[in-house]
Amino acid sequence: MLQPEADIHLDHLKHNYLAIKKMVGAAEVMAVIKANAYGHGAIPIAHVLSDMGVHGFCVALGSEAVELINAGIREPILHLGKITSDNFELYNSGQVHCTINSIEDLLELKENASANSPIFAHLKIDTGMGRMGVRFENAESIIQMLSETPEIRVEGVYSHFATAEENDTKYRDWQLDQFRKVIKLANSILPDIKYFHIANSAGILNCPDSHFNMVRPGISLYGISPLGKPHHSLNPVMKMKAPVVLVKKMNAGDSVGYSRLYTAEKDEKIALLQAGYADGIPTVFSNSGSVEIKGSQYPIIGKVSMDLIAINCGEDTIKEGDEAVFWGGEHENTRLEYLAIKYKKIPYEFLTGVSTRVARNLINE
Structure with missing residues (x-):
């Protein structure tokens, strides 16, 4: 069937998990598989990591936790998002641990739990990200309140870096110092807390002091x-590709696609690929990107449309059915790290933008 596809290399996922485990030593790994495992497919990714011995999973939405539970996942699941009443059944199950982001969250949990059937939670402290989490100056008061609330079992305390991927580490290091102060407070008031975590993928890769006894890898997995x-140490798990569906000759002066962004300066041969922005190929690739076919690079010409993309074949023989790779191929130009820089995007956008009509092929070599 001629359609865009994403090869999901589960062997690469296993390799990356083991590489991360080696980096973090004894720290437990909570794999971040929100947003359909960053576009890779949450269920197969979760099952592979479960078989590898991962401690648990992080999700953004209650519905993502439900999806994992219905698929037979039994590891702990940390819900990173806002506490809502429609998720209390999940929290009461004991498998899904909620995040306390405010004193209001604490009070709402207290009303819906009991000392005999406590709700497991992680407390998030905002050490400088400026999003979710209790403000740093309120950390001591809420930890004290939690120590007096047997209805809530605080299993972990965490925070999130704002700049861990940047070369300038000053702000990251300041956040880390703030978090260390939180850990000291928590240990003095709630000594039974098991886990402290702040390291995302960037923290795992470039800040060993942030690993503590739990980490939350996302894109690095x-x-x-x-x-x-x-x-x-990391191998791309996704290879995004599309088949050639038509090869045709163009005469000098002919234009290609919407808005006639490309006009042939001489007689040439082009190929049409069965993929477009409806599949997650960004329109910034128009007249700018390239694809890899059999190890060679071919420029994208004209505008990326909803379902089709044109490339210039040059003098090479390209046939219908040939595989064109957008990212995750062998050529350096297909590495998302470089594509993100070229187009002033972040790699996450490419991965999470892959749509549901793209077939995911699970490969375990």
Whole structure:
């Protein structure tokens, strides 16, 4: 069937997980598989990591936790998002641990739990990200309140870096110092807390002091470094590709696609690929990007449309059915770290933008 496809290399996922485990030593790994495992497919990714011995999973939405539970996942699931009443059944199950982001969250949990059937939670402290989490100056008061609330079992305390991927580490190091102060407070008031975590993928890769006894890798699990260049220990899990569906001759002066962004300067041969922005190929590739076919690079010409993309074949023989790779191929130009820099995007956008009509092929070599 001629359609865009994403090869999901589960062997690369296993490799990346083991590489991360080696980096973090005894720290437990909570794999971040929100947003359909960054476009890779949450269920197969979760099952592979479960078989590898991962401690648990992080999700953004309650519905993502439900999806994992219905698929037979039994590891702990940390819901990173806002506490809502429609998720209390999940929290009461004991498998899904909620995040306390405010004193209001604490009070709402207290009303819906009991000392005999406590709700497991992680407390998030905002050490400088400026998003979710209790403000740093309120950390001591809420930890004290939690120590007096047997209805809530606080299993972990965490925070999130704002700049861990940047070369200038001053702000990151300041956040880390703030978090260390939180840990000291928590240990003095709630000594039974098991886990402290702040390291995302960037923290895992470039800040060993942030690993503590739990880490939350996201994009690094999928073989992409957030540090701006590929990491030698990581292999891309996704190969995004599309088939050639038509090869045709163009005469000098002929134009290609919407808005006639490309006009042939001489007689040439082009190929049409069955993929477009409806599949997650960004329109910034118009007249700018390239694809890899059999190890060679071919420029994208004209505008990326909803379902089709044109490339210039040059003098090479390209046939219908040939595989064109947008990212995750062998050529350096197909590495998302470099594509993100070229187009002033972040790698996450490419991965999470892959749509549901793209077939995911699970490959375990």
